[in-house]
Amino acid sequence: MKQNLTLTNIRRPNSAKSETLTIENGLIKGWNLPSEGETIDGNGATVAPALLELHAHLREPGQEVKEDLASGLAAAAAGGYGTVVCMPNTSPVIDDPALVRSLIQKANGLGFARLRPSAALTKGQAGKQLAELSLLKEAGACMFTDDGRTNEDARVLRLGLEYAHSLGMVVSVHAEDASLRADGVMNEGPVSEALGLPGNPAAAEAARVARDLEIAALTGARLHIQHLSTARALDLVREAKSRGVPVTCEVCPHHLTLTDEALRGFDPIYKVAPPLRTQADADHLLQGLLDGSVDCLATDHAPHTRAEKEQDLLHAPSGIAYIELAFPLMYTRFGETLGLEKLLDLFTAGPARVMGWTVPTLEAGQPADLVLLDLETARKVEPQSFKSKAKFTPWAGEELRGWPTLTLVGGEVAYRR
Ligand SMILES: [Zn+2]
Helix, strand or coil: CCCCEEEEEEECCCCCCCEEEEEECCEEEEECCCCCCEEEECCCCEEEECEEEEEECCCCCCCCCCCCHHHHHHHHHHCCEEEEEECCCCCCCCCCHHHHHHHHHHHHCCCCCEECCCECCEHHHCCCCECCHHHHHHHCCCCEECCCCCCCCHHHHHHHHHHHHHCCCCEEECCCCHHHHCCCCEECCHHHHHHCCCEECHHHHHHHHHHHHHHHHHHCCCEEECCCCCHHHHHHHHHHHHCCCCEEEEECHHHHHCCHHHHHHCCHHHCCCCCCCCHHHHHHHHHHHHHCCCCEECCCECCCCHHHHCCCCCCCCCCCCCCCCHHHHHHHHHHHHHCHHHHHHHHCHHHHHHHCCCCCCCCCCCECCEEEEECCCCEECCHHHCCCCCCCCCCCCCEECCEEEEEEECCEEEEEC
């Protein structure tokens, strides 16, 4: 039996009333009961279900110089996340049931966010031969994806979707046409032309999304489109949803808050895949959050070493790591536009619905995976204090509100400011 814990002086979202919440044996016992066991003063913070991250690169095994389970899951807990789905583009690729088991076991002992590994759809993520999906599911893989790579062979994706569907599993895709993207390092448009840099056209994403939507419709299988970045691709998803195609999609905060204009300084910190697009794209994606055509937010936390990211734009790897500040960033920039309830939905219930998981709530009997959010105090982003190994970020020095002060996972403290 775990110790009981009582959170005092906390508020439910959009409530001014100070309440207490008691946790027993890893579950929510109830509201405003007599205090039991250890007591933590929430100082008026807002309580919510812990955030769910469907897209993070934790780099273990093989790339621990960038990140590892301990640093990545500690960073996630500091960002208010209780559960993280890690991507399988590691070295070796996570396409082996034994590896899935060992990652889950290792993460369980760390005491940070929970790990739900995704596994490769194809062996070695080579896109040729399906991985042992059934055995990977048995081992604990929660989703199949070749993210980090694109699924160039449409027939292999079809077979993978059919197989995953028979197992009741979601397949997620990095939807870019590799041949159309070619060697583009940023969004193709006036800015790439002005800078003389090879562009990656919006059409590379839209064309691939169109193809994959057809395959989802053909198979009836659950397809999830990762890090949607263009207005055109979102329109295609919206249209497919209106026809009942079983598709969901995620948008990343960096595609909402940054544009290709950021590349004018030639700083590779802004190099991501898919690339930062135009303000019109960002505005359209925000509209998609509001009208429900975007299902959830995901960060695509993609840490690299500083040396790797300090190469020139043509050679630096793609990715931004900011799982620790995703909620404050979104709350500060779009809290008023979206409203707290919608914003929390996009970080919690939204991802759960994508995965077919129980939608987390604050009711008695639910797992005590909780976050306390300080919605009042503005604090500067300080990369040197990140738990992540990637101690640099485009938002360094920015004043944000909405910082997590406490993250509980199964009733245990996974992060406390
Ligand atoms: Zn990707």
